[in-house]
Amino acid sequence: MKDIIFDHVLKAYGKNVVVKGLNLNICEGERLVLLGPSGCGKSTTLRMIAGLENITDGQLYMDGRIVNDIPSGKRNVSMVFQNYALFPHMTVEDNISYGLKVQKVDPREIEERSKAAISMLDLNGLEKRKPKELSGGQRQRVALARALVKRSDYFLLDEPLSNLDAQLRVHSRKELVKIHEMYHQTFVYVTHDQVEAMTVGHRIALMYDGILQTIDTPSNVYNRPANVYAARFIGAPSTNILEANLNEGKLIMAGQHIVPPEVWIQKMKENGGDMFYFGIRPEHTKITTDYMDNALKGIVRYTEDYGNKVGVYFDINGKELISVCDNNVPATGEKVYFTPDYSKIHLFDYKTENSIGYPEDLSKHNYGVVYELRGRLAGDRS
Amino acid sequence: MKTELNSMKWHILIIIIVCILIIPVVFAVSNSFKTLADAFSNMFNIIPANPTLENYIHVFEKLPFLQITINTFFIAAIVTGFKIITSLLAAYAFVYFHFRGKNLLYFVLISTMFIPFTVIMIPNYLTISCMGFRDNLWGVILPQLSDALGIFLLRQSMRTIPRSLIEAAYLENVSDFKIIKDIIIPLVKPALISTGIIFFINSWNEYVWPVLVLKSKENYTLSLALQMFISAEGGTEFTIAMAVSVMTMLIPLVLYIIFQKHIINTFTMSGIKG
Numbered sequence: 234m235k236d237i238i239f240d241h242v243l244k245a246y247g248k249n250v251v252v253k254g255l256n257l258n259i260c261e262g263e264r265l266v267l268l269g270p271s272g273c274g275k276s277t278t279l280r281m282i283a284g285l286e287n288i289t290d291g292q293l294y295m296d297g298r299i300v301n302d303i304p305s306g307k308r309n310v311s312m313v314f315q316n317y318a319l320f321p322h323m324t325v326e327d328n329i330s331y332g333l334k335v336q337k338v339d340p341r342e343i344e345e346r347s348k349a350a351i352s353m354l355d356l357n358g359l360e361k362r363k364p365k366e367l368s369g370g371q372r373q374r375v376a377l378a379r380a381l382v383k384r385s386d387y388f389l390l391d392e393p394l395s396n397l398d399a400q401l402r403v404h405s406r407k408e409l410v411k412i413h414e415m416y417h418q419t420f421v422y423v424t425h426d427q428v429e430a431m432t433v434g435h436r437i438a439l440m441y442d443g444i445l446q447t448i449d450t451p452s453n454v455y456n457r458p459a460n461v462y463a464a465r466f467i468g469a470p471s472t473n474i475l476e477a478n479l480n481e482g483k484l485i486m487a488g489q490h491i492v493p494p495e496v497w498i499q500k501m502k503e504n505g506g507d508m509f510y511f512g513i514r515p516e517h518t519k520i521t522t523d524y525m526d527n528a529l530k531g532i533v534r535y536t537e538d539y540g541n542k543v544g545v546y547f548d549i550n551g552k553e554l555i556s557v558c559d560n561n562v563p564a565t566g567e568k569v570y571f572t573p574d575y576s577k578i579h580l581f582d583y584k585t586e587n588s589i590g591y592p593e594d595l596s597k598h599n600y601g602v603v604y605e606l607r608g609r610l611a612g613d614r615s
Numbered sequence: 616m617k618t619e620l621n622s623m624k625w626h627i628l629i630i631i632i633v634c635i636l637i638i639p640v641v642f643a644v645s646n647s648f649k650t651l652a653d654a655f656s657n658m659f660n661i662i663p664a665n666p667t668l669e670n671y672i673h674v675f676e677k678l679p680f681l682q683i684t685i686n687t688f689f690i691a692a693i694v695t696g697f698k699i700i701t702s703l704l705a706a707y708a709f710v711y712f713h714f715r716g717k718n719l720l721y722f723v724l725i726s727t728m729f730i731p732f733t734v735i736m737i738p739n740y741l742t743i744s745c746m747g748f749r750d751n752l753w754g755v756i757l758p759q760l761s762d763a764l765g766i767f768l769l770r771q772s773m774r775t776i777p778r779s780l781i782e783a784a785y786l787e788n789v790s791d792f793k794i795i796k797d798i799i800i801p802l803v804k805p806a807l808i809s810t811g812i813i814f815f816i817n818s819w820n821e822y823v824w825p826v827l828v829l830k831s832k833e834n835y836t837l838s839l840a841l842q843m844f845i846s847a848e849g850g851t852e853f854t855i856a857m858a859v860s861v862m863t864m865l866i867p868l869v870l871y872i873i874f875q876k877h878i879i880n881t882f883t884m885s886g887i888k889g
Contacts, residue, residue, distance in 0.1 A: 285782050306788025318779035322801040331797075332787030383787075 235261040235296055235386040235419050237282055242291035244277050244443075251277050253443040254291065264413055264420040266434030270466070271425060274443040279389050279423045284308050296386070310387040311380035311418075315395055317372045319364040319379075325351075326360040329378045343382075350378035353412075370401045381412065388418040394429060406433055427467050431455065439463050456577075461586040464512045464579055470544055472579070473518070473554045477511035486511055487552040489529050494575050496592035501580060504590075508583035517577035518556040520545060520569045528570035529554075533563045547571065640864070647671070647857035654854045670858035678840055679833055680862075687836040688866065690752055690825075691818040694759045698814045699807065702765030707795055709766065710773045711781055721770075728763045732823065740827055750830040759818070765810050772806035773799060808877040816867045837863040 237259040244252035252274040259265045267275040280286040281293060284305035292299050300308055319328050329350060333343045351357060354374040364372055373393060380388060390409070394402045406429055413420050424430055430437050431451040438448040439462070446466075447459035458464035464472040475486040479501050483490040501509060531547035531554065538544075543562045546555050547569055556571060563569050580589045641661060646654050647670055649663040657664060674680050708714075709721055739758045748754030776799070784794045800807065822838040829835060841863060844856035871878070 283782075283786060285785065304788075305782070305785040310786060312783070312786055314779040314783065316777060316779055318777065318783040320780060320783075320798060322798075332789075335787055335789050335793065379783075 236294075237387070237419060237421070238292075238294040239278070239281075240292040240294065242278075242281065242293055243289050244274070244281060244286060245289045250289075251443050252281070255443075255445055257438060257445060257448065259419060259421060261419055262417040264410070264422065264433060264435045266430040266437045267421065267423045267440060268427060268430040268434075268437050268466075269425065269440035269446075273440040275423045275425075275440050276391055278440070279312075279391055279421055282308075282387065282421060283310050283312050283389055308387070309385045310389055311383045311385040312389040312391065313373075313376045313380050313393045315392040317364075317376035317396075319372060319375055321364050324361050324363055325356060325367070325375050328364070328375055329382055332379065332383055346382040346384070347378075350381045353381070354378045354408075369396055369398075370405070373397060373405060377409075377412070381416075384416075386418055388413070388416075388420045390420075390422045392424055393422075395424070395426070402429070409433060427469070431467075439466060441466070457588070457591065458512070458579055459588055461510050461512065461581050464581070468514050468516075470515045470555045470557065472512045472514050475511045475552060475554070476583070477509045477580070479507045479509065484509075484511060486529065486549075488550040491527050491529060491573075493578070494592075496594075497575065497578070497580065500589055500592050504580075504582060506583060509589065510581040510583060510586065512579035512581065513573040514577065515544065515555045515557040516542075517574040519572045519574075520547070520556045520558060520563065521561070522563050522567055522569055525570040525572060528572045531569055531571055533565050533567045533569055535565060536562060545569070643857045643860045643864075646854055647861045649854055651852065651854050670855045671862075673855055674840075674858050674862070678835075678843075680840070682833055683835045683837055683840050684862070684866075686752060686834060687819060687838075690755050690821075690836060691815050693756050694818040695811050695814040697756075697760040698762045698765050699811050701761035702769050702810065703795065703799070703807070705761070705766045706769035706773055707791070707799060709770050711778070711791075724763050725767060728767070736823070736827065739824075743828060749828060750834055751828070752834060754828040755821075755825050755836075758824075762814065765814065768806060768810045769803060772803040776802050805877040805880040808874045812867075812870060812874060812878055815870060819863075819867055 237257075239255045239257040242252060242255040243250065251272075255274075255278060257278075267278055269275045277286055281288055282295070284300070284303060284307075288301045293301055295308060320331065323331060326347065330343050330347045333346065338346075351360060354377055356371065356374055356378060359367065359371060359375075364375065367375065373396070376393070393409070394405050397405060409422075410433060422429075422433055424433075431454075434451055436448055437451055437454045439446040439454065441462050447454060447463045449457070449459065454463060455467055458467065458472070461474055465474060478485040479498070480490075482498055483492050529549050531549040533545055533547045534553070535546040536543055537546075539557075542557045542559050544555055544557050545563060546553055547563075548554075549571070554571065556569075581587060582589055642659075645661050645663060646658065648666045648668070649657070650665065650667055650669060653664055705724075709717065735758075743749060743754045743757065746754075746757075748757060780798060780802075781794060784798055789797070820838060821836070822842070825836045825839055826842070829839060837859065841856060841859045844852050844859060
């Protein structure tokens with residue numbers, strides 16, 4: 234099994250602990266993306282797999298054996314570095330075949346593998362060029378080719394697309410997925426770009442401050458964030474998070490209240506406590522200038538145009554929220570009514586900041602339910 | 616117009632500096648082809664009135680000159696070779712290895728650059744004597760097999776190489792020696808050559824240490840041979856001394872001409888980009 238298992242792995246530089254007791258299973262042949270902001274420990278984690286960083290504590294298993302003390306060269310890993318790490322004095326051809334030559338692979342085999350990689354990555358005609366004579370995209374492909382010819386079981390990529398322009402990045406990430414589909418190595422990809430993470434990974438491991446925050450499929454990381462951090466990090470614009478107090482079936486937030494569907498109230502009661510974090514993505518909200526029942530009222534402070542949509546930043550008693558809408562954009566200074574899609578809200582425990590989970594069937598509880606609720610609210614008031 | 620004037624000012628300054636530096640060389644070359652009488656009467660004439668090879672012939676007749684040149688070259692080559700090897704290995708360790716006390720060790724090493732030669736001259740002489748290397752070329756060579764300056768220069772040069780290149784090689788299971796051979800040396804070549812030239816010329820021109828160690832004429836180096844003609848021993852034969860001077864500077868000059876591109880590169884190089 235060409236899997237990778239982190240068992241309570243800790244990495245410290247002196248007193249500075251950068252990876253704090255990591256437990257992570259990376260399955261054979263999967264594409265796992267290590268995602269997180271700068272300094273979260275994701276690159277260090279990747280470098281520990283590569284053997285380029287010592288492990289301070291814990292065990293790292295690869296292919297069923299502990300590899301803590303096994304040097305990089307014996308781990309059967311290929312790596313694409315952020316700056317590509319091409320040898321500037323060697324030609325493209327030499328860069329690609331250098332590792333194989335050192336390993337004393339049969340020259341015919343070297344030629345065969347190099348040619349295959351060169352043609353697959355569209356590097357034909359560039360074989361005799363030196364890295365400085367190549368564009369960023371071409372260098373990145375040479376780095377990929379160099380990693381590919383090794384035909385190793387583990388393929389590690391450290392922000393390989395970060396030096397490319399936006400268009401090339403989209404193209405290259407498709408290529409990467411295609412390459413993986415051909416060879417099915419265990420693929421670990423480090424990025425701080427959530428779009429890259431969502432499109433490349435079978436699973437995303439989100440890290441922050443040396444701690445694994447969540448590991449799940451891209452869809453679940455987006456739709457079912459495990460904690461407040463995951464909810465905030467994934468998605469642009471970021472998820473709205475408000476402190477919420479459950480009081481007699483109402484959620485009091487920023488001095489106002491809404492009445493969530495009964496299933497959510499039940500869920501909150503099951504979790505216990507009356508303080509929560511309420512999360513809703515901007516794209517799962519509605520705002521209107523017309524009066525709405527069971528809505529939070531705010532004042533528009535700022536709008537930003539994304540081309541296809543408009544982000545509306547508004548203020549509710551000093552708390553800034555954002556909603557994304559495509560028509561009827563309110564003007565700055567206007568009073569707006571804000572309603573979440575209750576099938577897409579997230580509630581987190583106030584102390585642990587972990588998700589309290591989701592009611593079983595949420596499909597009915599979208600905006601429509603809110604409108605149905607109005608009747609109930611009206612009844613309550615009467 | 617203003618820029619032209621500005622650039623002309625710099626050109627004039629550079630020409631003056633070059634003249635100041637080159638006049639002694641021209642003086643030496645010119646006088647080495649003059650007879651002693653001619654030299655005294657027309658010392659500052661660049662073109663000798665009656666050019667002669669007499670001084671050169673005299674040097675070859677009076678001294679085992681070829682042997683002396685070979686001695687000097689042997690010492691300079693061995694010293695340069697060893698210093699380059701030790702500097703390269705030490706610099707690599709200082710840049711790429713993590714070990715306890717690395718910074719302290721580097722500090723101590725660099726501080727040796729500031730110890731005057733006169734301080735270590737006597738202990739070195741006693742050591743060499745005890746080892747039986749007095750009046751022996753190896754006696755000159757042995758205390759000079761490593762050099763903090765070389766470690767410093769090569770370390771600075773290696774630090775410009777992205778660490779990821781070395782890591783990429785580690786991932787291919789390349790040994791440190793092979794990394795040095797295949798990656799480091801090609802990338803620090805200009806620094807290596809210029810450091811080598813500095814070592815070679817320093818050793819070639821060395822006077823104080825060889826004069827202490829070497830006694831017999833057949834073991835002499837060129838500096839010692841030169842001294843014979845400008846000291847009480849040789850006295851006033853200064854045209855011969857000029858001929859020896861010209862021959863002394865010939866080999867370093869040829870080396871400089873061959874490697875000048877690399878030497879200039881080292882001082883203008885800002886870094887290596889991947």
